[in-house]
Structure formats: C-alpha cells, structure tokens
Amino acid sequence: MNILGAVVTFLLAFVVGMTYGGLNRKITARIQNRKGPPFYQNFIDAFKLASKKSAIHHGAMHHLGPAFLMVSSVVTLMIVPVLTHSQWFPNLNFQGDLIFLLYIMTFGPLGMALGAGQTGNPNSAIGVTRGLSQMVGFEIPWVMALVAIMIQYHTTSITGLMAAQAQSGTWLMFSSPFAFIAAILAMLGMFGYSPFDVVIAPAELASGPASENGGKYLFTMMSSGSVFAFVKLTLYVDLFLGGADNIIMLLIKTFALYMIPVLYSNTSVRYRTEQSIRWFWGWPTFFGLLAILQAVIF
Amino acid sequence: MNELKEVIIKRIKANFADAAERNDFKDNRLDIAVKKETIPSILFYLKDEMGFIHLSDIICVDWLEEGELEVVFILWSPVDKIKVFVRTRLDRDNPVMDNVDMIWRQANTYEREMREMFGVQFTGLVAPDEFILEDWQGPPPFRRDFDTAAYAEKTFWQRPGREDAQDVRETIAKRDGEEIPDFAKKYSR
C-alpha cells in the first residue's frame, strides 16, 4: 500500500512541478508583454530531451551527477507529508526528520558538483564553486529558521509541528513571524531564480555546471528540479501554513508561495557570488537571530 | 580659420624644414607630407606642442603604379577644431617604418592590421603576429596585386548558375510543390 502511495506522490510532484515551471515561463512572458509558450511546454521540452539519440558523457561520475539530484529530491519528497491525514499519501516521516532533511537537501547539489567537476569544462568548474559558496550563503538563515521553530515547539518532526499548528489553531506563519520571513528569504536562494542565479548564469558561464549536460542528463536535472521545487513548496506549506488537507488547498497555497521567487526574479538583476552571500548574511540572518531570540525567550 | 591655419603652418615649417604642406582645402583641414624618418618626431611635436591630441585614423594606401605605399595619419585638435593629415611614402618592396604606439596606445592595433594586410614592418612593434587572418599563406591580401576574385574562385566552391541565379529561382519554385504564378512566368526563364 505504501509503495503505491509513494509512486502516486512522485507522479503528483512531477506533474505539478512541471506545470509550475510552465506557468513560470508563461507569467515571465506576460510580464515581458509577449505571449509566451503554452503552460505544458516544459513537458514537451522534457520529452524531447529524453528522446535525444546520443548521450555524451565524460566518465561515470558525470553520468551519475544528475542521478544524485534525482535521488535527493525523491528522498526529500518521501519525508515531507503532502496531505495532512489521508491514507493515499503516506510518508515515512519520523521523529528527527527535520535534521535529516537539512542533510539530504544538500546531498543532491554535492553529487551534481562531483559530476560537473569531471567534465573538465572550466565553465562547469567555476559554476560548481559558485553554487556551493552560494549554498553556504542561504543555508544559514534556513537553518536558523528551522532551529527557532524546533526550540519554540520542542519537536524535531514535521508532523509534530503540523500537529502543534492544528492544536493551537494559528499558523506558524503568525505565531513565529521572524522564522517565516527568514525561511522565505532563504527560499529565494534555494530556487536559484534571477537575483541568485549566478550559478547557472548564461551570460557569464554558459549555464554553469550543466554546460556539458545534454539530452537525458538535462532531462533528469529538469525533472528533479521541478520535483524539488514542489517538495520545497509543500515543506514550507506544512511548516508555516498549517499543511493542506486536500489537493486543491495544497495547490493554492503552494502556488501562492511560488509566486514570491517568480515575480521577484523578473525584475531583478543578478548578484555576483560574494554579493549574494553578503546579502544572505545581512537581513535574512538578522531575522533568523530574532526568531531564535523569540523562541528562546517566550 | 585661414589665419589659424597660417599660424600652424608657420610653426611646423620652423621646426621641420622638409615638410611639404597644402592648405587649399575648404573645410578645416591641413595636409603635411614628410619623409618616414621624421614621422615620430613630427607626431610628438603635433601632439605635445600643437594640441593635436586625438588620433582619428591611420591608413595605408597602395599606389601600385608609383611603386609606393602611402601611410596617412589623421589628427584632430579639439581646441582649434582643425584636422591635420600627416602622410609619408614607403618603398613598396620592403616597407619599413618606426612604431608610434608610444605616442598613442591605440596605434598598436592599426599597426598590427597594416603589418598583416599590407606587409608594412614596424620596428619595435610588440604584438602577436596573427591579428585577423588565421594561418594565411598568401601574400598580404590588401595589396592591389592580390586578386581576391580569382582566389575566391580557386579556393571556395561556387554554386553553378551564379551568372543569372537560375538555380536559385528553380529551388524557390519547386519548394514543396510551389509552381511559379503566371504573372511571374515571363521573368523566370
């Protein structure tokens, strides 16, 4: 029964993630006052990439790089409870899963970094160093936010936090606002959209780590990217917006959160690596400290 | 404008006796011809004392019939708003000249191009020897005795029917079953 639930969760995450990517391109196009591709364009792109005849790779590690990304996003998906109490989407969450989550979310990019390093293309090598250094940037406010809500509600499991929100009736967003703000600002870095897309900056590094990946590998990266986007959004909904008890509520809440990085990315220039790190250790870290203070004192 | 030109001409003649000058031009322009040895000194003088600080252009012209290459420097003085053309002649068989990129840094690029296109050797020019053409075995291409049409004919494959672009019209006509409309029939043979 669990296996079927897991497969359905993955399919839901894949479909919703890809449609969100297509809607992102549509909204960006509309902001740039043009028609833009159909919302299912990402599916066509993914299917075309998967049906490429040749798959050029430079050795085993480069071949496995995108697989690491997919493993990381699927494992994260299995931990995060998608719907509150429905037997269709059982998730294997356990007591200490928030801390496990922190580790597994960085597992994918590290695997990808090893793969990109092997290609020998200087663009991907510099892209990897930028990606890892920027990850250090946004990890700090993200960890502070999680630690704050863990202290405040004395639990380290997502279901525990959701139960606390259901029992106290108010969303975590209102009861611990500073943690929410720090987490949202860290989310901008996680998505890697415009102000923080120095990692895949096409104008400087010809799409950074993925510059040697084509065909199947790009398909795996694209689909794992959209699954990971869906997982992050549901994680934020579970932690701060009290989780969703049916699909429609889930889609509404996740799409509302998804609008933040999309709209901000359309009107912002790209930060250089040290500027984005300096920005992350500025306001987001300040809110993280406030959240921890609030959790410790009250 | 004319008396300003007279003043400039007099001062140049004072320092460079062999400068042959011409200033019968309507617009604000002067023309000075010197031998190639005095080029660096006259350029220094024009730039430092006379205020011609902007180097507009350096051009090499190939006078095949007279067997000489002519190098023209065009300077501009923003204060007096006058252009001056300093020209010199080089022997065509071994054109050698002094390098002037210590006066203007950008002259380095002009000289690299002239060395590659005309074969003018600049003593003291420090630059990688390949500038525009890559692995070029032929003679310096911009000299008038190099025939570019013949070279193109020999090296690059020409599509037949170029004389009257007949094949292009046919390919356009038979593109996916398109037949020529009758009003255009009389044009396409």
Add this chain to the structure above:
Amino acid sequence: MNDKNSQKIVDIIQNWARKHSIWVLAYGTGCGAIEIPPTMTSRYDAERLGVRGAATPRQADVLLISGYLTVKTIKRVIRVYEQMQDPKYVIGFGSCTINGGMYYDSYNTINVLDRYLPVDVYINGCMPRPEAVLSGFAQLQKRIAAGRATGAQHYKENLEWYRANQKKIIPNWVMPDYNW
C-alpha cells in the same frame, strides 16, 4: 515486421515533441544575428512556437548560421556542430550561406554552406526579417514532423566528403575526430 511499425509510432511521437521544442544555439556567426533578438522578444516572440535559446552546444538542437562564414569562424562552427547531440539541424540564414551573397568574391568568406555542413533549411534574404526567420522555423518544424530533417544523418554517412571539403579551406586541421 511489427517492430518496424512500433518504431514508426515512436518516431512520430518523438518527432512531434522535437517539433514543438527547438532550442537554438546562442551563436551569432554573422551579421544576420541582429534579427535574432527581435525574433525572440516581445513583438515576434519565437518562444510561443517552443523556440528557445540554449547556452552550449550540448543542450542545443539547431545551429543557426546567421549570414556569411569566414574561414576562421567555420573552423569553430564545425567544432560546435560536432559537439551537438544527435537529432540536430542547421538553418542557413541569409543569402550569404546560399551562394556567397554580396561577399561572393571575398578571399575570406565561403560561398556555399552545404558543402561544409549539412543544411536543413535555407532562409534567403539579405538580412531576412523576423517573419522570415519564423517561417524558417515553421519550415523546419514541418520537415521534422515529416521526419525529413535528416541533415545529421547525411553528415554521418558521407563524413569523408564533408571532411575533404572542410580540409580544403582550413589550413592546419587540429580538431578531434567526430565520434557521434
């Protein structure tokens, strides 16, 4: 017998996907590259046809030769073409790729592109307009859907002929061999 039919069905579906998602390599080789920004931006917007820019040859499907090709550029273009992944197409853009255009007698530009690279679609015009570029993409889409966009196949089959032509104009040939 039936695997031939099933292969045909798979091809039809794959060609449908390849038709609606064409990624053009960001490489403006000639003066025609000035008409690509207007085609990609808000008025003509090629993205609604699924045409999008790709940063590196590995990710690209279409190599757009926009205008004349000098000897120095064609050496890099061949290297880029051979790096692209298999179902790849070449669009010759402008009359300089068809018969040399107005530089037919220049010592540095090639005259006919399909002697050196397999070309699927030619767009004529001396700087074709964005509408012509979109019609070129539509033409390419029609050929892909019909399965007739087999330039890469042709390149593989008579590689020696292409190599001979290429080596005739490129003096020192220091390129890895083409392992598709």
Add this chain to the structure above:
Amino acid sequence: MREKATTLYIGPQHPGITGNMMVKVKVEGDTIVKARTEVGYLHRAFEKLQESRNWLQSFTLLCRFCVPEPDPVEESYARAVELLEGREVPERAKYIRVLMLELARMGAYMLWFGGQNASLGLYTMGQWSVGDRNYILDLFEELTGGRIYHMYIWPGGVRRDLPEGFADKVLRTMDYLEKRLKDYDDLMFENTIFQKRTQGVGVISKEKAVEWGVVGPVLRGCGIKSDIRIDDPYEVYDKLDFIVPTHEGGDIWSRALVRRQEIRQSIRIIRQVIEKMPSGEYYNRIPNPFKWTLPKGDAYARTESVRGEVGMYIVSDGSTHPRRTHFRGAAYVHGITLLENILVGENVADVSAIMNSLGVCPPEIER
C-alpha cells in the same frame, strides 16, 4: 599561497559575448589577471571588395559594417564623397539625414539596453526595449524599405522624399517612447542591484581615457564633454540646440546614465527637425553611376555614432572605382587595446557587462 591561474576562453560561441570575438582571460579565483582578445571571425575584407566596385556599388557594402546602427556609416561615406567632389546637398536632404541619424541612434540605444541588461541578468528590460525598438524599425521600413539596412543616405542627398503623413507618425512614436522611458528608469536605474552591479565596475580614469583614444559615450561617461555633433558640426547640427550629457565616474553606471540622457536629447532633436524641415529638392542627382568619376584626392568625414566617432576615409585616383576606402569605428579602439587593459583586476562575472558598456561591436573591428 597564490592560486593557480586558470585560462578561461570566453570564446566566439558564448551567450554573453556581444557578437563574434574571443576574450582569453587568465583568472585567479574570480579576479582577472590577464586578458587577450582575439578577433578576425567576421573579416569580410570590405576595403578589398570596394576596389572592384564603383562608387555607388561599394555604397551597398557599407552599411554591413556595424549592424546595430548602419546609418552613420552611410552618412560619413556620402559626406566624404561630396567633400571630395564638392557636390552641394539640398537643405531638405540635410534635415532628413539628421532625422535618420537620430532615429538610428535611438534604435541602437534601445538594443544596447537589451544587451547590457542581458549580460547583467535582467532579461525583462531587454524584452521591453528591443520590443519597443521595433516601432522605430517600422518607421525605417516605411521610409526606406528596409528594417536594418536602409541604403537611404546617398552621395548627393537622400534616395526618396518623406511619404506624406510620415512626420506625424514619427511624432506619435516619439511620444510613445517618451512615456516608455519612465518604465525603463523604474525597472533599470532605480533597481538597487543594478546599481550595486554597475557602480565602480570597469572604471576608466580621465587621463587614461584621453591617452587611450576613447571616444563617444564612453568618453562622456568619464566626464569629458566631446561630441562630433558639436565639436565638428556636420549637416544641420549647428542649427539645432541640444545638450551633450556628461557624467563623472567612468564606470558602467555613468556610461549607462549618459546613454539614457542621450535618448532624451535625440527625441528633442527629432522634434526640432520635424518642425524646421524646409520643403524643396531632396536629391542633387548624380550622373550615370557607371561613368561617374571623382577628382583625384582624398577626403575624411566623421560622424557621431552610438559607439563614438565613426570615420570614412576615401582615396580616389580619378577613375570610377575607389582607390582605397578605410572605415574607422569606435569599437576598433575600445574593443582591443582598451578592453584588454580595463579587464585586468575585474571580476570574471563582469566581462560581458564591461564589453556591452564599452559598445564593443566585433564586425566593426575587423570589417
């Protein structure tokens, strides 16, 4: 311990390069230690081809020099030929030429907005400005028949008179673009990240600018007021009043501000030209082009283009074919010696932004 310097080829095939040239950059960490440019990918040997074409045939080759803005090249060639032959241009043709030059300048600055912001990551701005540039290209298409290459400014005047109703169409476009400039300012110049990414990057000091022969908006960005339309006025620029904006600082930010203010000045000039446009003859007809010979001698004409001083030097030996034509673009000076000098010490992420701000246009370097 000094990091090992890796060489990064920001090569001909690169989304950030403005055109088709290569910058070989030796990088330690993220800062550039040494930069070498390699050009020659777009060399079509114009000047060699023009020797086998007569004066008017070589005119069609000209506007292919630099693609974003072909009109100053045509105008400087036409004026050089008129200077050499002493041919008089009717007053109305001069006004139409200034109208063409200013429209071309605005179109090129709109394209520059797109290029500069694409290199910095703000793609929306490129979509807006290149999309609005199409309105100017529509004007060109109606007047000359071609969007990009017009071949409209002939030696002796212009090829065709303004179609009726064209003048107020130009004025309507100018009003629309003036409204749009407000949106550009909000999106681009008020964007704090844009300021952080451009201020203090790619700095050129005043002395270095003069010594390295910098021209055009890059020189005005260093605070030196120099514009050929005022220093060496041609056509009817001395009868029009406009200011030459300068800005201290010499970095990408001040060059962007200078270009932005010049668009406003171009709109002012276009309105004055439309209002003062005299009626009358527009073309002093040249004789049969196949037998048209120019007197022996040489001439040099300069025009202010988007990238700076654009000059055409022609030499005639009295025959129907030019002995030599030499085109000098501003990118010839900015793109090689100056670029290699400025890039040292900059961050590798800013190479594309600096090239865009210098207006490096590779076809102009090797013609």
